[in-house]
Amino acid sequence: MKEFINDFINYLSVERGLANNTLLAYRRDLEGYAQHLKKSGIGSANQITHKDITAYMFHQKQKGLSTTSICRCLAALRMFHRFLVRERLAKDDPTNLVETPKLWKRVPDVLTASEIESMIKASQGSRWQEIRDNAILELFYASGMRVSELVDLKVDNVNFDIGFVRCIGKGRKERIIPIGRRAKSALKKYCDSTRGKLVKSNFTPNLFVSRLGKRVSRQSIWKIIKQYARKANINKTIKPHTLRHTFATHLLERGADLRSVQEMLGHSDISTTQIYTHVNRERLRSIHKQFHPRS
Numbered sequence: 001m002k003e004f005i006n007d008f009i010n011y012l013s014v015e016r017g018l019a020n021n022t023l024l025a026y027r028r029d030l031e032g033y034a035q036h037l038k039k040s041g042i043g044s045a046n047q048i049t050h051k052d053i054t055a056y057m058f059h060q061k062q063k064g065l066s067t068t069s070i071c072r073c074l075a076a077l078r079m080f081h082r083f084l085v086r087e088r089l090a091k092d093d094p095t096n097l098v099e100t101p102k103l104w105k106r107v108p109d110v111l112t113a114s115e116i117e118s119m120i121k122a123s124q125g126s127r128w129q130e131i132r133d134n135a136i137l138e139l140f141y142a143s144g145m146r147v148s149e150l151v152d153l154k155v156d157n158v159n160f161d162i163g164f165v166r167c168i169g170k171g172r173k174e175r176i177i178p179i180g181r182r183a184k185s186a187l188k189k190y191c192d193s194t195r196g197k198l199v200k201s202n203f204t205p206n207l208f209v210s211r212l213g214k215r216v217s218r219q220s221i222w223k224i225i226k227q228y229a230r231k232a233n234i235n236k237t238i239k240p241h242t243l244r245h246t247f248a249t250h251l252l253e254r255g256a257d258l259r260s261v262q263e264m265l266g267h268s269d270i271s272t273t274q275i276y277t278h279v280n281r282e283r284l285r286s287i288h289k290q291f292h293p294r295s
Helices: 001-014 019-040 050-062 067-088 115-121 128-143 147-152 179-197 218-231 240-253 260-265 275-291
Strands: 164-168 173-176
Touching: 001 019, 001 067, 001 128, 019 050, 019 067, 019 240, 050 067, 115 128, 115 240, 128 147, 128 164, 128 179, 128 218, 128 240, 147 164, 147 218, 147 240, 218 240, 240 260
Parallel strands: none
Antiparallel strands: 164 173
């Protein structure tokens, strides 16, 4: 089974162009699946039935995995078994008889306009960290990029003349995202006054770099966001994806059409973008409850 998993991961990397983080998640899910099958005495792909997969899903639930994680794991198994059938490594796809658990789409947490403004304002200053961090927050909110896209962004991906960034998203798909005047100004200040001093003699194509002149990590971005949320006295659980949610929600609140927001977020399916319409409805319900005399 291990050899089949390696072949499948290689296929996802070469043929599908999936990101490294996605490949690692698939490998982790499939290796756990293979271990479970081994403990159950199953050594061949042709021995696997839909009951084995259902049993594994139940095992994952008992371990405390969320419905979202179980659905992701099942999606990995479906792709894997389809790959085995297509490559004639197995006769049948047992996942065809397995139902996907019902997934309740949780409305994502978002910041208000005043909260994001306070957070960005808290990052303003003259130290190199503040200049860089301010540029990161401004770009995050202006573009709605994923954290993985932001840390991989290259200097050459930013066009200061007309104000857009060229982003490489999931599946190596490219998209062009316009950025506003404030984000462009913060980025220009960072590039002109700070980035060169950090990079020094090291050749680093990435836009955002650490004190050592190397690409800033996802973990560092997480810390930066938590740091300025705390400074701005925001008592919400904030993650890098919160700024992406906030970007999309604020656009829709101000009348942007769903298709345009989908394109800027890089969603392949508009149903993924539609979650943000629920955010608007929740906000309207909250306002009605707070201010209507008969609510």
